[in-house]
Amino acid sequence: MWFRRKTSGPPDEEKLARRKRRRRRRWWFYGGLTGAFWCFYIWQPWEFDFVPRSLPSPNPKVNPEPERLFAKGAKVLLVTAHPDDSEFYIGGTLVQLGRAQAEVTHVLCTDGDKAYYPFEDHEKNRRTRRAEQAEASGRWNARELVYLGFPDGRLRVTDKLVDDLVAVMERVQPDYVLAFDGDFPPRFSHQDHRRAGEATEKAVLKYGKARWLMRYSTLAANYVRDITDDWPTKSELLAIHKSQFFGERLERVRGMVAGRAEDDGEAIGVPLGEGFRCTRLTTR
Numbered sequence: 001m002w003f004r005r006k007t008s009g010p011p012d013e014e015k016l017a018r019r020k021r022r023r024r025r026r027w028w029f030y031g032g033l034t035g036a037f038w039c040f041y042i043w044q045p046w047e048f049d050f051v052p053r054s055l056p057s058p059n060p061k062v063n064p065e066p067e068r069l070f071a072k073g074a075k076v077l078l079v080t081a082h083p084d085d086s087e088f089y090i091g092g093t094l095v096q097l098g099r100a101q102a103e104v105t106h107v108l109c110t111d112g113d114k115a116y117y118p119f120e121d122h123e124k125n126r127r128t129r130r131a132e133q134a135e136a137s138g139r140w141n142a143r144e145l146v147y148l149g150f151p152d153g154r155l156r157v158t159d160k161l162v163d164d165l166v167a168v169m170e171r172v173q174p175d176y177v178l179a180f181d182g183d184f185p186p187r188f189s190h191q192d193h194r195r196a197g198e199a200t201e202k203a204v205l206k207y208g209k210a211r212w213l214m215r216y217s218t219l220a221a222n223y224v225r226d227i228t229d230d231w232p233t234k235s236e237l238l239a240i241h242k243s244q245f246f247g248e249r250l251e252r253v254r255g256m257v258a259g260r261a262e263d264d265g266e267a268i269g270v271p272l273g274e275g276f277r278c279t280r281l282t283t284r
Contacts, residue, residue, distance in 0.1 A: 070096055083130065105146065110155060205281075216276055
């Protein structure tokens, strides 16, 4: 039996055209998907370091003179981005400062009103979160709450933000400034936290009179405060922010915060701690 061997030749024009159309459709699909993901990433307020940051080396332990910090009348300025940041990240330390009768002024860069989300009741969020923060700050004995009113989820390091922080520093005259770490934050963290830390660092250098800058929410802690005995109070402080933490979510948040505290505490051999990256600024 004779068979005709199929000869190889150029592909049929119609098949070639179909291949090109399929290729174009794939490019449009994956390009659109990538573009949509990038637009969503830019819109939402969280940041992820796709390339891990190099941590400072060496990073020796320091002693930020805790006997001076945890003393009656010590002048302390705490800067956060939103209501609940203070209790979430350093609630145990704040309880200790309150017990020592330090004078802590708490500056919040935004109201936490989530105005970047559509269909949110921004005014209600603002009232609710301010009330929750007032109750929580009262528990740990804050001297004063100062709201700067910058947009939640859209905080930027502007001259106005820096100047507003400097103005508070000039009025309060703090020896210690506590702020987010804008240089070595957790790999996945809120952009408002990073910007608040960066702006505070600029402001404290411009102010030029603080003795110590203590940065929390950091991957490069060089000082850890033992908060083991104050964990129950910190846990209660988290529950005050009912609009953010409630039910199963509150328990998940408590577990996450406790896990971080365990990691920090391990560095100094205690069950629970809160880590800071501290820098001595002046000798006054």
